[in-house]
Amino acid sequence: MLMLWAIIIVFSLIYIAILVYLLYALYAMISGAPFVPTNHTKVERMLKLVELKQDEKFIDLGSGDGRLVFAAAKKCKHATGVEISPLLHIISKLKKTKSKSKNTTLIRDTLWNVDLSEYDVISIYFIPHWMNKLKKKIKREMKPGSRIVSHAFTFPDWQPVAKDDTIYIYKV
Numbered sequence: 001m002l003m004l005w006a007i008i009i010v011f012s013l014i015y016i017a018i019l020v021y022l023l024y025a026l027y028a029m030i031s032g033a034p035f036v037p038t039n040h041t042k043v044e045r046m047l048k049l050v051e052l053k054q055d056e057k058f059i060d061l062g063s064g065d066g067r068l069v070f071a072a073a074k075k076c077k078h079a080t081g082v083e084i085s086p087l088l089h090i091i092s093k094l095k096k097t098k099s100k101s102k103n104t105t106l107i108r109d110t111l112w113n114v115d116l117s118e119y120d121v122i123s124i125y126f127i128p129h130w131m132n133k134l135k136k137k138i139k140r141e142m143k144p145g146s147r148i149v150s151h152a153f154t155f156p157d158w159q160p161v162a163k164d165d166t167i168y169i170y171k172v
């Protein structure tokens with residue numbers, strides 16, 4: 001009988017975890033983009049094209065498992081990731097513990113709540129219908145000269161200053 005209860009509890013927990021993940025995946029799709037990780041080669045190309053420097057602060061908006069954050073942290077002063085999904089946030093926290101990275105911050109929140117004024121470089125991999133709203137937030141909050149590296153998607157009525165395949169660089 002005890003064994004049966006243990007099995008029911010374990011399966012209920014797995015079921016709840018899957019349900020929470022799916023609900024956040026749906027929410028992420030509506031409020032931004034679903035989780036589609038950037039491959040590691042492209043991560044390096046993005047950071048090279050945006051010319052991230054040692055004295056700069058970087059943030060990945062919708063940081064997924066944190067791969068851009070940890071790669072950027074090796075090249076700049078401080079790298080932050082904001083991610084809406086609790087599961088992906090936990091995965092990136094585990095990666096931070098494993099890598100013993102000191103100059104990284106991982107935030108579990110929606111990117112719309114983040115003040116962008118302190119960052120020199122932001123990265124995004126976002127769906128098209130939010131790009132206009134994001135452009136307005138960037139122009140409102142970021143300092144002149146700060147840069148944006150966008151994977152796959154462009155901003156409406158804003159010319160990139162550089163492009164490599166599906167990577168676009170914008171300057172405020």
Ligand SMILES: C[S@@+](CC[C@H](N)C(=O)[O-])C[C@H]1O[C@@H](n2cnc3c(N)ncnc32)[C@H](O)[C@@H]1O
Nearest residue numbers: 028032033035036037038062064083084110111
């Ligand atoms: C296409 S993935 C990119 C992940 C990562 N930046 C990369 O390139 O590997 C987009 C990420 O944004 C997250 N996301 C979607 N809407 C968001 C929001 N409003 N605030 C924060 N993160 C969001 C998703 O959960 C997902 O992990």
